[in-house]
Amino acid sequence: MELDKLYNAILNQDVEGAVKIAEACLKAGIEPLRALDHASEAIRQVGDLYGRSEIFLPQVVLSAEAIKKVADVLLKKVPRKKRGEKAKFIIGTVEGDIHDIGKSIVATMLEAQGFDVIDLGRDVAAEKFVEAVKKHKPAFVGCSALMTTTAIAQREVIDALKEAGVRDDVKVMVGGGATTELHAKEIGADEWGADAMDAVVKAKRLLASRTCLLKK
């Protein structure tokens, strides 16, 4: 019952309500990670609704805010070693391209799904991506490009990362209106996102495989 309420509160962007329900879950003796699983399920549903143009960016942001606060409440009761760390994701629109909206939507969806997003903005030069990688040591770099004429700059970012010797430290994802999976392979990216939710799903998949590799 409480878990269903938690799910609905996040889905309906009720930030304060979700926090109160999370506290009630703990009082009722519900395992915090189980409650967090339910909350994550609500965020997945938020992503689906966004993909169908049934809800929009402001609603996604509020749902994301709700799950962040819920996670703060629940994770206090989880031993530190069981919590895991948020994966850092550096994202930006490549140099020469001023289209910001698509990249911002992806950034928001990633934040909603628990990534620690560092948004470099739009018209970002390859060397700025490199500087950010050296400074923040992220798990991911995401490059957005809306136009056919700027998609080639995604390759420049990958080349710059190689030149700086940090390419293998990160997974590079690319996306944007003019890009395809084939383009991503041709320029040497690790993954391509067809849209915001696809990017999130693939980032999570890469993260899981990366974690496996690290364990080995």
Added chain:
Amino acid sequence: MPEHLTRRGDGRLITMTGKQIKDDLELGSKDAAERAKIPELTGEDLETLYEIIIDANKVVAVKHGCEVVLSADAGGSTFWIDSGTSGLGMPIERSIAQGALSERVLGLDILQFPESDGSFKPAKVIVSYLANVIHNTLHTSISPLEFMAMPNLGYFYKPDGQWPEPISLIREGKNDEARKSMEGAARECHDAIIYVAKHLRRVGVDGINIDTVGAAGDPDFYAALTATESLKKVYPDLAVQMGMATEAVHGFHTELKYAGERLAGMWPHQQLKVAEKAGVDIFGPVINTKPHLTFPWNLSRAVTFTKACVREATIPVHPNMGMGVGGVPMLETPPLDTVTRANKAMIEIAGVDGI
């Protein structure tokens, strides 16, 4: 099974069997129908579309008697513009390119005269110059001439304008502040459209083409609709053509309504109805091409959306059929085989009035 040469949405040549093509045609139509809650193409439509796609000729054309009104995005500006990636950059007088050449060489039925930057806000500053060139163009052409620009709400937000950038506010959870900013920008954009239209009407421009509408989401669409309504009150004989930016209106404000209908999330057939209520004379739906999927899938999807739009229309529908829209692949110079097939399908299956 014989294979047919076709393309993907990014323009790459591929081969597909007849069955693969038919499967993609069904899937594309189904995708549009499910998203916009509109009817799928009929079996007859899909068969016609299949025949258009597998036609052995590189270039196809409409049947006799099916010819429609033709315009081109920014008309003859291709002659004189050199953006670095497109345009011929010819040293040619602008009024000749936009008027006589567009009409007598390209055979365009409607002449679209663009602001160089493409947006209404900067057009305000050079409106006297535009009026002068349009005046000259009107003297050397017969076809109706529209001044064309985008609402481009981005120009009204900081750093280019006075209103706080709303996407950043939304991401900080400051939705009320973001909404105030969007409403202010939409009002200012409305005023810019009226200002420009008023000055150009004085020299006899036949219409105003509000293009790439909704690129900055629902407030952008709202600005275009309210500006159309205002223009029609003052100049009822001034034509207004509205071309969209995307198939679904992004919701950034999410509560803006026009004629009682929420604008966020509207699909082409719904966009058309509010455009009609605002007084729009020609509506241009946009259906986005998915570069990673096939041309048959994309075209079937685009025709499904557009057919639903035409069915509900009481005004002419002229879909956008350029790079990356209307089923046409996302390529700087769209391949002629796909462009002609997409146009034929839009005319003979969706029943559009112009391209």
